[in-house]
Amino acid sequence: MANERHTGGEFNARDRTQHPPAFAPTYKTSVLRSPRNALISLQNSLSEITAPVFKADELGELDHDLILNYSKGGLPIGERIIVHGHVLDEFGRGVPNALVEVWQANAGGRYRHRNDHYIAPVDPNFGGCGRMLTDRDGHYVYRTIKPGPYPWRNSVNDWRPAHIHYSVSGTGWVQRLITQMYFEADPLIAQCPIVRTIPSEAAIRQLIAVLDRNAGVPLDSLAYRFDIVLRGARATWFENRVQGQPAMQRE
Amino acid sequence: MRTVNEAIYLKESASQTAGPYVHIGLAPQQAGFDIFEKNFSNVLVGPGTQGERIRIEGRVTDGSGTPVRDVLVELWQANAAGKYNHPADAQDKPLDPTFRGWGRACSDFKTGMWSFDTIKPGSVEGRGGRAMAPHVSLWIVARGINIGLNTRMYFSDEKDANAADPVLNLIEWEVRRQTLIGQRESALRDGAAVYRFDIQLQGPQETVFFDI
Numbered sequence: 001m002a003n004e005r006h007t008g009g010e011f012n013a014r015d016r017t018q019h020p021p022a023f024a025p026t027y028k029t030s031v032l033r034s035p036r037n038a039l040i041s042l043q044n045s046l047s048e049i050t051a052p053v054f055k056a057d058e059l060g061e062l063d064h065d066l067i068l069n070y071s072k073g074g075l076p077i078g079e080r081i082i083v084h085g086h087v088l089d090e091f092g093r094g095v096p097n098a099l100v101e102v103w104q105a106n107a108g109g110r111y112r113h114r115n116d117h118y119i120a121p122v123d124p125n126f127g128g129c130g131r132m133l134t135d136r137d138g139h140y141v142y143r144t145i146k147p148g149p150y151p152w153r154n155s156v157n158d159w160r161p162a163h164i165h166y167s168v169s170g171t172g173w174v175q176r177l178i179t180q181m182y183f184e185a186d187p188l189i190a191q192c193p194i195v196r197t198i199p200s201e202a203a204i205r206q207l208i209a210v211l212d213r214n215a216g217v218p219l220d221s222l223a224y225r226f227d228i229v230l231r232g233a234r235a236t237w238f239e240n241r242v243q244g245q246p247a248m249q250r251e
Numbered sequence: 252m253r254t255v256n257e258a259i260y261l262k263e264s265a266s267q268t269a270g271p272y273v274h275i276g277l278a279p280q281q282a283g284f285d286i287f288e289k290n291f292s293n294v295l296v297g298p299g300t301q302g303e304r305i306r307i308e309g310r311v312t313d314g315s316g317t318p319v320r321d322v323l324v325e326l327w328q329a330n331a332a333g334k335y336n337h338p339a340d341a342q343d344k345p346l347d348p349t350f351r352g353w354g355r356a357c358s359d360f361k362t363g364m365w366s367f368d369t370i371k372p373g374s375v376e377g378r379g380g381r382a383m384a385p386h387v388s389l390w391i392v393a394r395g396i397n398i399g400l401n402t403r404m405y406f407s408d409e410k411d412a413n414a415a416d417p418v419l420n421l422i423e424w425e426v427r428r429q430t431l432i433g434q435r436e437s438a439l440r441d442g443a444a445v446y447r448f449d450i451q452l453q454g455p456q457e458t459v460f461f462d463i
Contacts, residue, residue, distance in 0.1 A: 020397035029395030039462035050337035052353030103276025
């Protein structure tokens, strides 16, 4: 087995120092919604290394165009932007066919959601959600309106920085991730209690999209670049096989 | 600058809460509007799907016992033969082309109840060739949950298989293993067996969550 490299196998263990803890009291809602027992660590089995496979024909042609996918005859108000990047794994490899789903407020900071009652108006031509599959290199792209910041009930005057929510489904169940993308140079990022749940400054920087002047459309749209990193699929030369009778197994 | 003999890996992007408006992106009809032609749902079965029809339903409650009414739950499972519909599953078992094995459910904004219509999965081979008892994997996100919570639901009518399950047996506290058992109700509903599975985020009966 000396040169045999097993793929389709296990994923790197999650580095929890990169992630917010469940209990983060400055984000008040987390207080009663956080488990207090230690998580039970599991080595990967088939239940963890597999995940749903999505197909292109499940998505519509405009699903990744938030400027047009809820148009009721007009265009949404706000800054037209293109957002693109790669979904990578921790080894820097593109993750193909990952399902990327995004949602956001409109330019005024209002969500099209029955539970959002913020004073800013709903935009009749903006739904605020989109979805796409990454290509064979792990690249994704969509077009939208830059979302506005908005106030929320935490302290009496907390404001969310402009952000776009991301849900990513990769090739393994362990890669499932929800996160948020922020915009370069927004002063609200540093003050946001939800951003501040992340313990590492480097991990926060990794959630900030950068202005990408070469990917925009002249006289039409600016562009932002945002790469997302999922857990890495390990290359294992020895033991630790998820299925079949292992040559050397320690549990 | 990178030098040789230095292990360099990218870091996984940090998780952030799904927030209160997660439905816009993942279940827009629940948010209150129609936008996509095809929507993901909590119904995993089609007319030809093999296996025993079941419904899994329950509530997620917070540390005060209050239902989490804005939760979103995803479910991933093997088919009735115990095979995942994914290329990494090399078990010699049949695939069911009508069954992906994945669904997404939102709780009712008033009651907090969520449900999946699916089939009971078969047993899947675990690490080292040890059989795992039939189970479904669940992933839970909501406002106030900073990183998605992973758990499993096992089946109350699989006592022997559960007793031998390598994952349940990893849980040192036998009393806590009970938090992972969906309870089969005695009567069928619409021809399907109903399993009740309540998830407690915090408190004395806190559900076991996994670092997977």
